[in-house]
Amino acid sequence: MLPIASGNDDRNLIHYVDGGRFDEIMLTGDLTGLNNFLTNAGPNARDDHDLTVLMRAAEAGNLMVVARLLDLGANPRLADPKGKTALHFAAIAGDDGIVECLIDAGANVNAADTFGRTPLWSAAAHHLPDSAVVDVLLRAGANTKLRDINGVSPEDML
Numbered sequence: 001m002l003p004i005a006s007g008n009d010d011r012n013l014i015h016y017v018d019g020g021r022f023d024e025i026m027l028t029g030d031l032t033g034l035n036n037f038l039t040n041a042g043p044n045a046r047d048d049h050d051l052t053v054l055m056r057a058a059e060a061g062n063l064m065v066v067a068r069l070l071d072l073g074a075n076p077r078l079a080d081p082k083g084k085t086a087l088h089f090a091a092i093a094g095d096d097g098i099v100e101c102l103i104d105a106g107a108n109v110n111a112a113d114t115f116g117r118t119p120l121w122s123a124a125a126h127h128l129p130d131s132a133v134v135d136v137l138l139r140a141g142a143n144t145k146l147r148d149i150n151g152v153s154p155e156d157m158l
Contacts, residue, residue: 029064035072043074050081059089063097066090076107083113091119096132099123109142116148124157134158 025033038045038053045053054074057065066086070076079085087107090098099119103109110118117125120142123133138144144155 025065029062031064031068034065034068038069038072043069043072044078052078052080052086054078054086055080055084055089058086058095058098058102059093061090061093061095061098063095063101066098066101070101070105076102076105077111079111079113082115083111085111085119087111087119088113088117088122091123091133091137092126094123094127094131094133096136099133099136103136103140109137109140110146112146112148115150116146118142118146118154120144120154121146121148121152121157124154 024030025037041053043053047053047056051059052074054066054069054076055078057069076086085107087099087102087109088111090102107119109120112118120134120137123131123137127133142154144158145153147153
């Protein structure tokens with residue numbers, strides 16, 4: 001069983017849920033199972049690594065689950081302990097559909113993690129500069145000049 005926080009990022013309310021069940025939901029896209037899974041935990045539930053279910057869905061590239069989580073009120077601006085948001089995870093995974101969905105839901109395109117890396121920085125570092133993810137982030141107004149702690153900006157990689 002994995003500890004999951006519930007509510008609006010309220011880490012004081014811990015529920016124990018079956019993490020394997022969430023992984024199964026991710027693989028099958030079982031939206032009814034997702035609704036049942038989140039009944040007690042809430043749409044901003046976190047796993048034992050302090051990742052929200054939205055971050056995990058974005059990382060897994062499951063657009064259907066991401067969209068459903070957003071419909072249920074998942075907050076796309078929440079960050080993990082390293083400052084990464086669901087948008088960072090989607091950008092690293094290279095999923096332009098999820099990136100668009102998260103941006104439409106209010107994700108911050110210039111959110112910086114603890115290393116100063118934005119979703120655009122992550123996309124540029126993990127994918128070819130002409131990737132669809134980079135295009136989506138640029139159209140959404142991502143800043144190409146923001147530098148990480150090592151002084152590298154997305155512009156340097158594009």
